[in-house]
Amino acid sequence: MELSKEKKKYLTLLAEKYPTKEHVSREIINLKAILNLPKGTEHFMSDIHGEYEAFYHILNNCSGVIREKVQMVFKDTLSTKEQQDLCTLIYYPKEKLKLLKKQDVINDDWYTMTLRNLIKLAGFLSSKYTRSKVRKAMPEEYAYIIDELLHAQPDEDNNQLVYHQKIIETIIGIDSAEDFIIELTSLIKRLAVDRLHIVGDIFDRGERADEIIDMLMKYHTLDIEWGNHDILWMGAAAGSEACIANVVRNNIKYQNMSVLENGYGISLRRLLLFAQETYPHMELSDAVYYSITVILLKLEGQIIKRHPEYNMDDRLLLHKINKEKNIVEINGNEYEIKGELFPTVTKENPYELSIGEEDVVNELKFSFLNSNRLKEHVEFLYSKGAIYVCCNNNLLFHGCIPLDKDGNFQIVEFDGKLYKGKKLLDYADTVARKAYFGKHNQNNLDFMWYLWRGKKSPLCGRNIKTFERTFLDNEELAFEEKDPYYSYYEEEKTAGMILIEFGLFSPLSHIINGHTPIKVGQGETPLKANGKVIVIDGGFCKAYQKTTGIAGYTLIYNSHGMRIKAHQPFESIEKVLNENKDIESSSDSFETEPYRVMVENTDDGKEITENIKDLEMLLMAYREGIII
Incomplete structure (x- = not known):
């Protein structure tokens, strides 16, 4: 194998991280395994316009995905009321625990049952990720214990299950159950959504855009299209x-x-x-x-x-x-x-x-x-934001591509x-x-x-x-003329022209757009150009809800395809806590893939594939003695 001076220098630097053939081989095996996992779930939202309380709830219920997963996992073991109680606990753990204490509901049996249910749900949601990624998502102080509990397996004498039961009993016995529940609910929400895309307009109209940005600054993975x-x-x-x-x-x-x-x-x-x-x-x-x-x-x-x-x-x-x-x-x-x-x-x-x-x-x-505070928030918008983003074969921008x-x-x-x-x-x-x-x-x-x-x-x-x-x-x-884009984006030909302009040639590519409220009540649909353009401004802002007939959209893109959830107006956090009054959301699966979309098909997958090529070259250099 012949290497250029620059390539040998690069491999020598890479060798500092992977100093032996065994280190390299292990990493290649790990990366190739990751490529064959299902892609993480992406959520897309736009035009939040300062509606803090509704947005806060939708982040907590992961646009209704938590409720769907709870129904899926516990349909045969929990009643509808018990499922609703579990969902509300996941959305607002501190507030719900405080309320249940006042109602004298909490005891050791409740803690045991709740911890088991949360562990089961977290285990279900973690199945599409590597154990390493799940571990990194855990709170550091509880990571070892949660990791153990998520991977309980029955053995010949049920020793491991007994061991895990003792862990739960100890957590309750040392008065750590509340903290542990709060951390588990946080992990569940973290695993339900792998990446959040905010397709513009956090500010104006609603009351507390500043608090929305405070919340987004704590979010695990996101991008913002201004x-x-x-x-x-x-x-x-x-x-x-x-x-x-x-x-x-x-x-x-x-x-x-x-x-x-x-x-x-x-x-x-x-x-x-x-x-x-x-x-x-x-x-x-x-x-x-x-x-x-x-x-x-x-x-x-x-x-x-x-x-x-x-x-x-x-x-x-x-x-x-x-x-x-x-x-x-x-x-x-x-x-x-x-x-x-x-x-x-x-x-x-x-x-x-x-x-x-x-x-x-x-x-x-x-x-x-x-x-x-404004300086801090604006610098966050610059660090996480851009005019547009190309992500996993999709083009995201808020307004338009000006056309003649x-x-x-x-x-x-x-x-x-x-x-x-x-x-x-x-x-x-x-x-x-x-x-x-x-x-x-x-x-x-x-x-x-x-x-x-x-x-x-x-x-x-x-x-x-x-x-x-x-x-x-x-x-x-007073009539405000719109750019011709808003006429032509109904045509598949125009969508294709724009996607090609941005280097997106995949049949899975879409334009994901905000800015113009969709008048659902008048029969308008968020899907344009035969599904190649998706406009996700559904009226989070109360000022627009009479126009749209709904209270916001979330576009969900997971390994099975795309669906869009239309949300009804949010009443209050108080009603969620006291009456389990969740936001009602209808789901439309408009694009189902014939085969699951894997990490290999994503932007991360392309980067991992390049890393594998470099590691394979390093392994060959080790074997041929080019690098010692």
């Missing part, structure tokens, strides 16, 4: 004044100021004082909303003027206002404005902030740039260069990182705003009409 609302907060944290104004306006509009003030310590004091002074005849909530909207339109106008390449001059309307007549000119026609709402807009410099507005923006900017009216990739120009398709998304990802981690370059900050609402932004996909929707009573003018 949504337009996520990029907006990321831009605000980077210092974009237009993004800051949009964030504040959104949270005022949806009455979620607590996430700003309590969640991130963002002071709104100066904005409130300015609004009172500027609109003294209004209710304070209305005054604040109109104040920040005018500030926003001015800041956006400044960006549009700085960047003619954005092609957004139609969004410049402040200079078309006639304050004497209280009208605005749009497309050569005049329209009446609702009330006298532009006291700070001057005819000479309509897009220039007043002194009071500048003070408001400066205080808000200071608060956003100096919020340690003929269904071809839209060509756009930035910094004197042309971009389309994958190159456009790669460019967007690069600039989004520079905007936060580089020096505060104004062009990069402006681009973060463009990603939020630009006409050809892959995260937006529509022409946002802030002025018309806020200040005019005209449905026709």
